[in-house]
Amino acid sequence: MDQKKELWLVRLSSAIRTALACTIVGCTTLYGPPPVRRLLEYPAFSYVTTILIVSDATLGDSLRGCWNVFYAILQVMTLSILGLWVIGPARFTNGLAALAVAVSASVVALPESSNLMCKRIAFGNLVIVYVGTVVHGAETGIVMHPIHVTSSTALGAMASVLAMLLPYPRLANCEVRKARRSYTERLEHFRDAISASGNITACNFISEAKSLSGAAAKLLQSIKTNQEGMLWERPQVRFFKPHCINSVKKLQDMEISIRGMDIALAYFPLVPVDEELKRVLTQQISLKLEKAKSSAHCNATIARETMRNENLLTISASLQGLPASFLQYCMKLLLDNSPISEDPDCTDGKTQKTDATEWKFVSIWWVVRPTKKNLVFAFKCSLSLGLAVFFGLTYTKENGYWAGLTIAISFVTGRHATFTLANARAQGTAMGSVYGVLCSFIFQRFEYLEFLPLLPWIVFSCFLMHSRMYGQAGGISAVIGALLILGRDHYGPPSQFAIARITEAIIGLICFIIVETLFNPSRAATLAKSQLPQSLRALRDCIVISPGQEKEPASNTPPLREKHRHLKSCLGQLEKFIIEAVSEPNFWFLPFHGVCYRKILESLLRMEALLLIVAQTTKNLSPILESSRITVVNLQERMNKDIQDLKPKVGSKLESLLKSLEKITPSKLEKQEKYVPCDIELGKYGNEEVDSITRSFLRHSELLDDSIAPERNEELLKGQMIFQYNCLAFCMSSLMKEAIRIENEVKELVKWENPS
Structure with a gap:
């Protein structure tokens, strides 16, 4: 109210x-x-x-x-x-x-x-x-x-x-602060859901947080617009315009972490959570809310130290404990303000300096160029x-x-x-x-x-x-x-x-x-049908490239961050086409199945967030493995092998989905071989694949635990490595689950377009 x-x-x-x-x-x-x-x-x-x-x-x-x-x-x-x-x-x-x-x-x-x-x-x-x-x-x-x-x-x-x-x-400044407070209200619902005593109460708080998630994009756009207004209210702020852009970027990174928490909290009413873990997560969310709602900065060092000390208490190398570990890991990314949406290495300081010195010439060319x-x-x-x-x-x-x-x-x-x-x-x-x-x-x-x-x-x-x-x-x-x-x-x-x-x-x-x-003779519904396979191909390309390969990409292969940008662009176009197709009249055409397309888009957006978190996790885990004094036999290779084993499974599903989507086009209907998707309505095939992927990661996590000698007094470092590795396991299993959900929705979409 x-x-x-x-x-x-x-x-x-x-x-x-x-x-x-x-x-x-x-x-x-x-x-x-x-x-x-x-x-x-x-x-x-x-x-x-x-x-x-x-x-x-x-x-x-x-x-x-x-x-x-x-x-x-x-x-x-x-x-x-x-x-x-x-x-x-x-x-x-x-x-x-x-x-x-x-x-x-x-x-x-x-x-x-x-x-x-x-x-x-x-x-x-x-x-x-x-x-x-x-x-x-x-x-x-x-x-x-x-x-x-x-x-x-x-x-x-x-x-x-x-x-x-x-x-x-x-003033635009006041509107930006209001939008930021509204943006962080989801964290309050997350905190209340974690600390709730009953499952029904927790479900209510989670549903309220999901309802606020739909307005997140509008709030981000409002903040961007009002920050442009701030430059006109205070002209001297124009010299610090990059800080305004960085502020929006931090909120975009925050959105990815919150979406990861949203995915993890979907398991919480069904998975029992330790009381100590509830206390830790509630404390961490309170720290982030205090930092987000006040202009003064919190003591981030104390927050991070709290995270490091509590990680050892919350590690659980089991299927039931993975959602809680992933939730805490997303909270850690949120507290550390990790640059998830874009790799900081992609920005060259020399390029920034050149752009700063030659911005006048670029502005003139920007005005006159057709x-x-x-x-x-x-x-x-x-x-x-x-x-x-x-x-x-x-x-x-x-x-x-x-x-x-x-x-x-x-x-x-x-x-x-x-x-x-x-x-x-x-x-x-x-x-x-x-x-x-x-x-x-x-x-x-x-x-x-x-x-x-x-x-x-x-x-x-x-x-x-x-x-x-x-x-x-x-x-x-x-x-x-x-x-x-x-x-x-x-x-x-x-x-x-x-x-x-x-x-x-x-x-x-x-x-x-x-x-x-x-x-624009093409209808938005037609464009949405053609954009969906493009989005799936972009998603497949992001999965095909291993996170360890973006450092030295081939000459003709774009790095992983370019693939992520392309995926984000494809999903943005798909969302625009879906919104336009839902609002446009059908005339004599078949009605647009907006509900099915929106469910597919939601799963694709969750997979995008998970892939970004996977890239951030492997980036954080690789230096620890390389620089630590722990004797770990081929753990880096084992981690990459797990990811490589996942790629053909998810990739084959995406390939089958692309073949299935081609049935929507009448001209390709006769040329297409009969595609029978797996029986996922019973849930057996998908659950077995997901469980096998998760258990593989957990086995390698146990190998890491056994390979560390207790006399080396490196329990803290071991806890961090196992913690991040378990979060990687949750991401991989969740990617497989989302692929199965998309497969089910595509099956319904093909039936809708071709009832025969």
């Missing part, structure tokens, strides 16, 4: 600040001095700019938004004055206006460095300038007309900053806007702005759910317009009070932005639809204007859908 209340208060605060910013714009455009009102001839775009900047923003975000507006104004003034001077306002026709918008939009969209919000605002300004030139004809001023447009945009940016300052500033991705994005934006402006002016000249403006403020780079977003924008525009018409009818005798009904609608629309049905696209369209009717005057009959604007918006969305479909 506290989390729901806090979330509700955060959204309410954002809605109130949005309403405050719109109130500032409304009071300035409706009741400001006459010279100011004459300068602000396009108050509609003032509201649009305000909504784009203020939504879920901090003070740093609004300052960055102001910079984007300033950059967009420079681009628009340069391009529009040049275009009006070359062509002449009197010669502008529907086709010339569309062509001018298309050419100018391609110039704006081409630079890699400019922010997406900057491009959206520039697109909107260009549409207003050139459509307004067609509407006013020869009376259009070559310089004053762009100034009127950009002045309205600047008013929206200034209102956004004022709204972030009143009644007190909403990439294939940018060229496609620029051509897509120019074609969409050109068509929308042309057909919008053809339908009605006076309201021809809205066809182009509807899509100008909604462009995104990369793929997205086109039909879903277009549907949300259309519904939001209709709802906002109807609300504005009804309020105009109710307050027709009190025109000076028409702005008041906007305030509750703005608050409602801000909550609408966080809904699954409408999202940000629908919420922004809903609030803009009402603002354009109630927030401006001299627009004619409200109902007539609302119908004309809805029609123009539909024209723009149709052009948007057609162009997006031409550039």
